[in-house]
Each structure stands twice: as structure tokens, then as C-alpha cells.
Amino acid sequence: xxxxxxxxxxxxxxxxxxxxxxxxxxxxxxxxxxxxxxxxxxxxxxxxxxxxxxxxxxxxxxxxxxxxxxxxxxxxxxxxxxxxxxxxxxxxxxxxxxxxxxxxxxxxxxxxxxxxxxxxxxxxxxxxxxxxxxxxxxxxxxxxxxxxxxxxxxxxxxxxxxxxxxxxxxxxxxxxxxxxxxxxxxxxxxxxxxxxxxxxxxxxxxxxxxxxxxxxxxxxxxxxxxxxxxxxxxxxxxxxxxxxxxxxxxxxxxxxxx
Numbered sequence: 001x002x003x004x005x006x007x008x009x010x011x012x013x014x015x016x017x018x019x020x021x022x023x024x025x026x027x028x029x030x031x032x033x034x035x036x037x038x039x040x041x042x043x044x045x046x047x048x049x050x051x052x053x054x055x056x057x058x059x060x061x062x063x064x065x066x067x068x069x070x071x072x073x074x075x076x077x078x079x080x081x082x083x084x085x086x087x088x089x090x091x092x093x094x095x096x097x098x099x100x101x102x103x104x105x106x107x108x109x110x111x112x113x114x115x116x117x118x119x120x121x122x123x124x125x126x127x128x129x130x131x132x133x134x135x136x137x138x139x140x141x142x143x144x145x146x147x148x149x150x151x152x153x154x155x156x157x158x159x160x161x162x163x164x165x166x167x168x169x170x171x172x173x174x175x176x177x178x179x180x181x182x183x184x185x186x187x188x189x190x191x192x193x194x195x196x197x198x199x200x201x202x203x204x205x206x207x208x209x210x211x212x213x214x215x216x217x218x219x220x221x222x223x224x225x226x227x228x229x230x231x232x233x234x235x236x237x238x239x240x241x242x243x244x245x246x247x248x249x250x251x252x253x254x255x256x257x258x
Contacts, residue, residue, distance in 0.1 A: 002057040003093070005173055005204040006079060010088035013049035013071075013078050013228075048074040050228040051088070056221075061195055061205040063215035063237065065244055066225035072208045075225065076175045079206070094172035097122070099162060111137075111146040111153070111161055118165040132168050139194075140164035141187060160187055167194050174198060175206040192218045212241050213253055 049071050056062055064072045077083045079090055080098040105114045115136050119129040137146050140161045145153060153161070166174065176195075195205050195218045209215055215222060215237070222240045223233040231247075232240045238255070245252055 002059055004055050004057050005060075005093045006056040006096070007091040008052055008054050008075075008079065008088070009091070011049050011052045011075075011078060011085055011090060012047065012087040013074055013083055014086040015046040015048055017044045017046060047086075048228050049078065052225075052228070052230055053088075054223065054230070054233060056204055056206075058204060059199050060221050061199050061207065061219040063219035063222040064206060064208045064225065065212065065215060065222060065241070066231075067248060069227075070225040071228040072225055073177050074228075076177055076206060076208060079173075080175060092173055096173040096175060097166060097171045098175045098177065099166040105150050105158060105162060107151040108149055110149055111140075111142055114150060114161070115146070115165055119168060122166075122169050124169060136164045136168050139167075139190065156184075163191060167191075167198065170198060170201045171203055173204045173206075175208075177208045178210070188214060212245070212250075216241060216253070216255075 052071075052075065064075065066072050074083065076098055078085060079092065080096045081090075082098065105118070109117070112133075115133060116129055119132065119136075120126070124132070140146075140157075140163075142153070142157050142161055145157060150158060150161075163176070166176075192214070195207070198205055199220075205218075207215060207218055219237060221233070221235050222237045224231045224240055224244050232243060234240060238253075242252065244250070
């Protein structure tokens with residue numbers, strides 16, 4: 001059996017919403033409460049992840065599926081260490097890199113500068129950046145826009161460049177949050193191939209995507225979340241996807257018969 005790379009043990013993640021259910025009021029009423037030294041508004045706890053446990057191994061590509069608000073992105077952020085657990089633990093064998101639609105790229109800098117800075121931030125040497133720069137640009141498909149500020153990019157172009165930068169290095173644990181949603185068919189095919197290369201290099205990939213065909217093409221395992229809990233998980237990806245579609249009223253996937 002391959003070595004484990006991620007262990008999630010009875011994980012609970014809680015968001016606290018201040019003022020929920022209390023006197024909403026205005027800025028003026030809030031000021032009056034402060035002046036009168038009234039107690040702060042009530043706090044409502046929202047359990048985003050509730051008792052999730054699983055083990056992921058080297059070479060696994062895990063698709064995380066579920067409806068909006070089911071806890072998919074929260075789970076990835078917790079694994080990456082960006083959200084503290086309320087209870088439970090997350091153990092990783094190495095640095096977990098989260099690539100999402102909000103991955104940090106600087107709008108006022110050109111794509112070229114973002115490529116360089118992004119690669120350096122991942123620990124590449126200047127020589128490695130120089131060697132891989134052109135392949136990153138070619139993979140992203142942004143063409144001459146690489147010399148323009150990021151604020152001139154479409155959402156799809158920016159997301160493709162984010163993925164190209166992040167996937168230029170072999171990560172032990174790479175988490176992709178809806179980063180491929182706007183790519184065209186050609187880019188999605190290249191991305192699926194790159195995810196397979198990351199797996200072959202003994203890495204681990206987590207993929208959050210609403211496109212279930214993309215999950216089936218890229219992942220050998222799937223976790224179905226609903227209201228912060230695991231409904232199903234396992235290596236029979238088509239069966240779990242079919243169960244999810246049946247439960248949510250989705251159309252069955254059209255699969256090519258071999």
C-alpha cells in the first residue's frame with residue numbers, strides 16, 4: 001500500500017457570524033451600544049465541516065463533489081492550514097498547495113512578472129524559473145497577453161495562468177478549487193493530462209469541480225460532501241457520481257462504452 005499523504009481525523013470547522021439573529025440596527029445604533037457599554041451582539045456558530053475523517057495516499061487524485069455550501073472549499077482550506085479546526089486534526093506529509101479562483105496574482109503586474117514571482121514563491125530557483133517560463137506561458141495559452149497587466153485578463157485567462165504556474169512544479173499535495181471551470185476543451189484536456197503527471201510523480205491531487213465528467217476523467221477517488229458531512233467516498237468514482245446525481249436530480253453522465 002502507498003504511504004499516506006493526508007489524514008483527516010474527525011475534523012470540525014466552525015464559522016462564527018457576529019450579530020446574527022440580534023439587533024442588526026445601523027452604524028448609529030451600534031455606536032449607541034458602545035457608548036452605553038452594552039453587551040456585544042449575539043454570535044451564531046455555523047458548522048461548515050462536521051466530523052469528517054479520511055486517509056489519502058500517494059498517487060491518489062481525489063474529486064470533492066457536493067452542492068453549493070456543502071463544505072468543499074472549506075475542507076480544502078482546512079487541509080492547507082488556512083482555517084483552524086474547531087475539533088479534530090489534519091496531518092499532511094508535506095506542504096499542501098491550494099490553487100483556487102482567488103489564488104494570489106497581482107493585478108497591476110504583468111503576467112510575466114506574476115509567473116516569475118509565483119514560481120519563486122513556490123521555492124524555485126531563478127534558473128529553474130528561467131528554464132520553465134516559456135512552457136508555463138505556452139501551457140496557459142494567454143499568448144501576447146503575458147506582457148499585459150493581469151487586470152486586462154478575462155477570468156478564464158487568469159485562471160488558466162494560475163493553474164499553469166501552480167502545476168509547473170511537482171507538489172506532494174496540490175489542491176485545485178474550481179480553477180479549471182472556464183477553460184476550453186483543449187485546456188481541460190491538457191489539465192487532465194497534467195494532473196495525471198502529478199499523480200505519476202507520486203503526488204496527491206484534490207480537485208473541487210462542478211463538472212462531474214471532469215472529476216471522472218481526472219480522479220481515481222471521490223468524496224461526496226453534504227452539509228459538511230461525508231455521504232459517500234471511495235474508488236468507484238462512476239458509482240458514487242451516479243448516486244450523487246440521482247440524489248440531487250441531475251442528468252446521468254453520458255459515458256463512452258468501450
